[in-house]
Amino acid sequence: MSAAHILVVDDEADIRGLLKEILSEEGYDVDVAGDAGQARASRARQLPDLVLLDIWMPDTDGITLLREWQGATAEASCPVVMMSGHGTVETAVEATRLGAFDFVEKPLSLQKLLRTVERALEAGKRKRHAGKLLAASPGVPVGRSRIMQQLRGDLAQIAGNDSPVLLVGETGTGREAFARFVHDASPRAARPFVTLISSTLRGDGAEQVLFGTEQGGQVAPGVLERAGAGTLFINELEDLPAQAQRALLGTLESGQFTRVGGSAPVSLKARLISSARPGIESRSDDFRRDLLAHLNTLVVRVPPLREYTEDVPDLLRHYVDRMVDGEGLAFRKFSVAAQNRLRNYPWPDNVRELKNLVQRLLLQGGGEEIRLEEIERELSAQAPTAEPLVKQDLLALPLREAREQFERAYLQQQLLLCNGKVGQLAKRVGMERTHLYRKLRSLGVDFRNITDDAE
Numbered sequence: 001m002s003a004a005h006i007l008v009v010d011d012e013a014d015i016r017g018l019l020k021e022i023l024s025e026e027g028y029d030v031d032v033a034g035d036a037g038q039a040r041a042s043r044a045r046q047l048p049d050l051v052l053l054d055i056w057m058p059d060t061d062g063i064t065l066l067r068e069w070q071g072a073t074a075e076a077s078c079p080v081v082m083m084s085g086h087g088t089v090e091t092a093v094e095a096t097r098l099g100a101f102d103f104v105e106k107p108l109s110l111q112k113l114l115r116t117v118e119r120a121l122e123a124g125k126r127k128r129h130a131g132k133l134l135a136a137s138p139g140v141p142v143g144r145s146r147i148m149q150q151l152r153g154d155l156a157q158i159a160g161n162d163s164p165v166l167l168v169g170e171t172g173t174g175r176e177a178f179a180r181f182v183h184d185a186s187p188r189a190a191r192p193f194v195t196l197i198s199s200t201l202r203g204d205g206a207e208q209v210l211f212g213t214e215q216g217g218q219v220a221p222g223v224l225e226r227a228g229a230g231t232l233f234i235n236e237l238e239d240l241p242a243q244a245q246r247a248l249l250g251t252l253e254s255g256q257f258t259r260v261g262g263s264a265p266v267s268l269k270a271r272l273i274s275s276a277r278p279g280i281e282s283r284s285d286d287f288r289r290d291l292l293a294h295l296n297t298l299v300v301r302v303p304p305l306r307e308y309t310e311d312v313p314d315l316l317r318h319y320v321d322r323m324v325d326g327e328g329l330a331f332r333k334f335s336v337a338a339q340n341r342l343r344n345y346p347w348p349d350n351v352r353e354l355k356n357l358v359q360r361l362l363l364q365g366g367g368e369e370i371r372l373e374e375i376e377r378e379l380s381a382q383a384p385t386a387e388p389l390v391k392q393d394l395l396a397l398p399l400r401e402a403r404e405q406f407e408r409a410y411l412q413q414q415l416l417l418c419n420g421k422v423g424q425l426a427k428r429v430g431m432e433r434t435h436l437y438r439k440l441r442s443l444g445v446d447f448r449n450i451t452d453d454a455e
Helices: 013-025 038-043 062-070 088-099 110-135 146-159 175-184 205-211 225-228 244-254 289-297 309-327 334-345 349-363 372-383 399-417 423-428 433-442
Strands: 005-009 029-033 050-054 080-084 102-105 165-168 195-199 212-215 216-222 229-236 257-258 265-267 271-276 296-303
Touching: 005 013, 013 029, 013 110, 029 038, 038 062, 050 062, 050 110, 062 080, 062 088, 062 309, 080 088, 080 110, 088 102, 102 110, 146 175, 146 296, 165 175, 175 195, 175 229, 195 225, 205 212, 205 225, 205 244, 205 257, 212 225, 225 229, 244 257, 244 289, 244 296, 309 334, 309 349, 334 372, 349 372, 399 423, 399 433, 423 433
Parallel strands: 005 029, 005 050, 050 080, 080 102, 165 271, 165 296, 195 229, 229 271
Antiparallel strands: 212 216, 257 265
């Protein structure tokens, strides 16, 4: 389990330093801020699990900052403990009425501070868990990495726009879940969300699936009509047959369609969201560029899991919770060693592979803790015999991006062979260790939990 992230906001450098030292020794991940501006920047980088907030600060006082944060969305909220100096206890009590979890007086009592921190973190966990059970939208992008925060922001921003969206990413990256997230965050949320799998359209039946049929007064609506004023998600756009491409293009250009066997035109009201693998723009022989121009007004890149493996522990907990609550499976938790191993696994089939791994481990049962030995057995059993190093059409990318993709996948695979030991990795790939650390950092390969043992 990853350490809880605590943000300490205080304009006194001595207090900031003391709290960071004490809380770090207790095993917490601690960030500090000397004023409201630094605190906002820290929250933008990583949403904390708890904030320790001083009341009196030079630019913006803690009460004003508390009001600002309490007005954030539920996803962006976290417990806040106020820190009050002499003569500000009444103000701190008022802060609890505004939503602060509690307050501690200065000079700080170490014992009381740690008790309050534990209680606040536990309350935050209960609140988040309750939110999962009540809202439980499987489409919400999970993770606190910069990549996932950016993706959440991009998806939320385009949700209110009716323009067509193209989600570009490898298979297994959760593109349909992200399409549902856009739908759920949009004004169309109460309307239908209908999925069309492109490869299921064949021959003359394509128009019937798209437009529906009408015969003898009997109407069988197609996917466009069933979506109504909601959202139609077209999965794996590149698999759309030529006849279906032609029919869909006509509908998008005219804004209407006619049921097979019918005569009255039906207006197109649905918003279209599509998914495609990287490089669809270069497949001019297989996919109509004029149709693509209608569908890619807004393009969002869905990253492969290997680019944000720091979120693997959060994803593991997310799917354990979902399967325990939704499928009635017995709860099991991943040991620290197991989590670290999976953080350094390349995930060729992305989030879908992670979800399937969690499901297998819960179905198989065992002790409450999932240990490293069990993970190794599963990965060995599932390892493909001829898995490509990089599951992406590198020829569709600019040279610099293609090189980075290859280097990232190459070093992640080599890390596995070296059991996560950077010292061994440096010898294996023939790089000086300092240069290797710099390369891993530039490629976004997280090595904070990798041992530097060269043995």
